[in-house]
Amino acid sequence: MTRDSRYPTLSADAMASIRAVFFEECEENLSALETGLLALQEGAEDWEIINTVFRAVHSIKGGASIFSLDALIDFAHLFESALSQVRARELALDGGIIKTLLKAADALTDLVRAARVGQEVDPAVVAPLIDELANLVAVVAEDDDGFGDLAFTPVPVTLDSLEGPGSSTGLTLHFRPAAELYAKANDPVLLLQELERLGAMEVTLDRSALPMLGDLQADESYLAWTIVHSVGDADAVREVFEFVQGDCQLEIIGETKPLLPQAEIAPAAATPVEAPVASNSQAAANPGQTIRVDLERVDRMIDLVSELVINQSILIQRMAAEPLSNRAEVNAVLEDLDKLTREIQDSVMAIRAQPVKAVFQRMSRLVREVEAMTGKSVQLVTEGDATEVDRTVIERLSDPLTHMIRNAIDHGIESKEQRLAVGKLAQGTVRIAASHRGGRIVIEVSDDGAGINRERVRAIAVERGVITADANPSSEEIDNLIFAAGFSTSEAVTDLSGRGVGMDVVRSSVQALGGRISVTSVEGRGSTFTLSLPLTLAVMDGMLVSVGGHSLVAPLTTLIESFQVNAADVRRLGPSSAILTIRGAPVPLLDLASVMGFASDQTESGRRVALLVEDDAGGRAALLVDEILGQQQVVIKSLEANYRNVPGVAAATILGDGRVALILDVSGILALQRRTFATPGPQTQAA
């Protein structure tokens, strides 16, 4: 059956937007599903949780059928059947079953994500779960077909065989959709199909309201159905109509009609739900007091508020320069304005803030997968799930966390045998904890594994030339060597962490976010990685410097120190290179004015202030500047939006005087210099 013919009045745009909303809701449902299952795993046998889990899968199935996502529908249906047995207490929830359900949730997530981008999931991934679920349900998924022609047949249709003795229970439903039901892209056929999953039924079409063709309004609703249903559970029936409440007339009459006995209904059908559960589900169906807002609108608002903050600081600067007779009054008003703007800024940022829970939740799936691959037993503990951070940071937190957790399980946690041998519990623990500290978010990933093997790390570092053989690093320095480029602590390249990327990649991605990462480790007790990140990527702490009459911002995360340059410490090397010796270590000295191509009336030797900076890979350089103007929080503005990427420039910002200042891309500048001077300068690796 083709979908298009069914929606003659819905434009492709409308369909696309409904589809987008469906997938958004899917994500929410998947998240609710996993949260619920994890809570059940913790031992909370709460009927409300089971109900929530059931509803999540049910909603995904319902939405999927609108878009004919068959693979998704079939799997969700099977999943739902298993859950409905749990709900009906026919299936006792034990650890094994919850594990299967969790794996099914993972597979459902894959199916949804694949459907979203119009792809197929490898059947080999889903097939074993289908078998497992089917075993739980003890029946193969019931056949979905037999309804295809219903949509186009305006005559009474018998949906199931009617022979057989009468059942003592049964309902008669009068169902008349309102025009709104169709306007919201609901489809009576799907509802009828859903009803049929509950049990056998007889459907009669009432077309008495249908006008003559000439008077037919395309967007009106004329049809009604009378359904004689074998299942007597009015609540289960109402649940089918949960999503169209208010958009239809639904009358349920508890009339008894001879139909198929319930025992002969396909076993996969949902079994009657206990009354209190059903009433709970009604209450929980209403979400909290939230609204769904297009992200672009929020971003636009954040942009506007940043403008307001800048404008406000320009105003304050200008007013300070004005000769005013009533300065005290004006200042009082300006101070109020200042306070208000900051409050607005905070509130607007709070709109985009999200709890880290979303990312942490994804990690529990990762742990399950890595557990399966390594044969280790690991428990994931999360703390501070509710800690909020800007969604731009959330989005980019997933990769480094994934890598760190893989690493913790693969390299940190010992095998069960080893653990038992040293008197630990066979099951290892990986803990992720988030908290706010000093205007930043701090995330700790710790394991109770063996800790960093410093002997080995040192040996590898020497072998790979990261440090010299006679270097004598402290324990802490050794621990942090694992972040050096090209370093990997794995004994053997494993399937998991040994993909040629190591902790140096994690460090770069964290630094790209304006963050820092460090590690502490106790041998035999485990390691703790500490990530510190800004709360938002929209603003950044920077050091404002002046070079050749231009203001530039150096990101504070790249800055190690600033200092006065002593002419005696500068050595020329070749025609255009200069080397500065800082505490015995040679560092290339770059004149920022010439790097940035600024004409300057001041000669290089006239500049006496330098910033010691470090790039993502730990390479260092000293940048000569005219003057350090001070530390400042700046709003990050893209250059690419209206121009293009400029080498050596990360982004732009707007200063208090309304002018644009460029934000330095330290890694870019260092890379640029290495290329300019074909012969690389002295080793810039951190010693």
Next chain:
Amino acid sequence: MADTQTIDTRELISFRVADQEYCVDIMSVREIRGWTPATSLPASPAYVRGVINLRGTVLPVVDLAERLGLPTSVPSERHVIVVVWIDGQLVGLLVDAVCDILAVTQDMLQPTPDIAAQDVQAFVEALIHVEERMIGLINLDHVLPASQSQAA
């Protein structure tokens, strides 16, 4: 008489660049504003004067005189920036002054003769003669050639 207003009629904004007159389609113009000092960008062509703050948007400014190989002057407050929309990007064109709004029909557009310098020819897609004036219609797609190829 209303019939003469065919769909072929285009409205153009003309401006003065170093004693010459050029124009762009009015539909691509977002706003016109006075000159404010630009922040220069490293590794950019000389005709890219830098970036300015357009109510929070970082706007690159192209010096049309420099772009066309004409004598340039130090921008002052009398100079004007014509903000145009080019293929999803906002770009400011630095000109001496805005002159006129012209309504022209397709037949008034004449091809740029071959004798013009290669650069200018790619940049000026047609010529318009109005009274005693000759106005070059600027092809906005070629204002930032480097960005076209590199940003792709």
